Amino acid sequence: xxxxxxxxxxxxxxxxxxxxxxxxxxxxxxxxxxxxxxxxxxxxxxxxxxxxxxxxxxxxxxxxxxxxxxxxxxxxxxxxxxxxxxxxxxxxxxxxxxxxxxxxxxxxxxxxxxxxxxxxxxxxxxxxxxxxxxxxxxxxxxxxxxxxxxxxxxxxxxxxxxxxxxxxxxxxxxxxxxxxxxxxxxxxxxxxxxxxxxxxxxxxxxxxxxxxxxxxxxxxxxxxxxxxxxxxxxxxxxxxxxxxxxxxxxxxxxxxxxxxxxxxxxxxxxxxxxxxxxxxxxxxxxxxxxxxxxxxxxxxxxxxxxx
Numbered sequence: 001x002x003x004x005x006x007x008x009x010x011x012x013x014x015x016x017x018x019x020x021x022x023x024x025x026x027x028x029x030x031x032x033x034x035x036x037x038x039x040x041x042x043x044x045x046x047x048x049x050x051x052x053x054x055x056x057x058x059x060x061x062x063x064x065x066x067x068x069x070x071x072x073x074x075x076x077x078x079x080x081x082x083x084x085x086x087x088x089x090x091x092x093x094x095x096x097x098x099x100x101x102x103x104x105x106x107x108x109x110x111x112x113x114x115x116x117x118x119x120x121x122x123x124x125x126x127x128x129x130x131x132x133x134x135x136x137x138x139x140x141x142x143x144x145x146x147x148x149x150x151x152x153x154x155x156x157x158x159x160x161x162x163x164x165x166x167x168x169x170x171x172x173x174x175x176x177x178x179x180x181x182x183x184x185x186x187x188x189x190x191x192x193x194x195x196x197x198x199x200x201x202x203x204x205x206x207x208x209x210x211x212x213x214x215x216x217x218x219x220x221x222x223x224x225x226x227x228x229x230x231x232x233x234x235x236x237x238x239x240x241x242x243x244x245x246x247x248x249x250x251x252x253x254x255x256x257x258x259x260x261x262x263x264x265x266x267x268x269x270x271x272x273x274x275x276x277x278x279x280x281x282x283x284x285x286x287x288x289x290x291x292x293x294x295x296x297x298x299x300x301x302x303x304x305x306x307x
Contacts, residue, residue: 007069009036014066015141025141027124073140081282090121090284097128098146105250109295130205137161137274144288145274150209163274166292167301169249171267172260176240186264189217196224196242198233
């Protein structure tokens with residue numbers, strides 16, 4: 001009899017591409033995931049992982065077993081959902097993936113509320129890039145994702161994944177104190193052609209959005225500095241090294257020497273909760289989505305205005 005926990009570990013490695021990534025998603029240590037895979041290799045008398053440089057790769061047999069594991073995990077999820085639905089109370093484990101600023105600005109209050117109101121619910125949160133979170137939900141690696149899109153780049157939801165709007169997060173232009181635009185009532189994007197920019201690295205949602213937005217305004221942005229964390233970008237802004245467009249959620253108090261200037265029109269990113277449609281009846285999903293919406297309003301997310 002194959003052990004379900006070990007199959008779950010193999011499936012996570014196949015999705016994330018590494019033992020470390022699987023460990024982060026499952027809330028284990030890399031050593032614990034490696035031990036699960038080793039035990040599964042003994043059970044199946046099959047080599048499942050091969051060393052490739054500093055990482056590992058799944059063998060053909062492992063890929064076949066990981067596909068079977070995904071199907072088994074889906075069956076288990078349906079059974080757990082049915083039991084939870086019959087009880088009528090949020091129970092069991094609920095894994096949530098959230099992008100960085102939502103994990104910082106939204107999730108602490110949500111997690112605390114769920115822990116207080118639903119003591120039988122075991123909630124686990126992992127920081128996940130929005131580019132990856134939808135696929136992780138679709139593959140059953142996480143139960144619920146908090147993701148976002150921008151007005152010019154809608155978030156696609158694949159078949160089998162449902163979504164609900166949490167709220168809209170507005171974005172400001174941030175400039176060093178003493179900048180020519182500091183103190184303006186509003187700034188249009190066309191006025192920013194000669195600025196030096198600070199933003200996230202390529203491949204992130206916010207980087208791609210900034211480039212597309214400024215290209216639509218008629219010019220190629222001069223990106224001088226790239227940093228994933230908002231706080232690092234704010235430090236670069238305070239040093240007078242450029243300007244940035246940073247959303248309000250999770251941004252925190254601006255440091256001395258940094259000024260927020262409204263943009264016209266205001267850039268808006270929309271926050272969503274996403275989950276598998278098979279789990280839609282699960283009380284834990286319903287409770288989490290309700291908590292996200294309620295706390296989103298409490299931290300300043302605006303009601304959605306675009307379709």
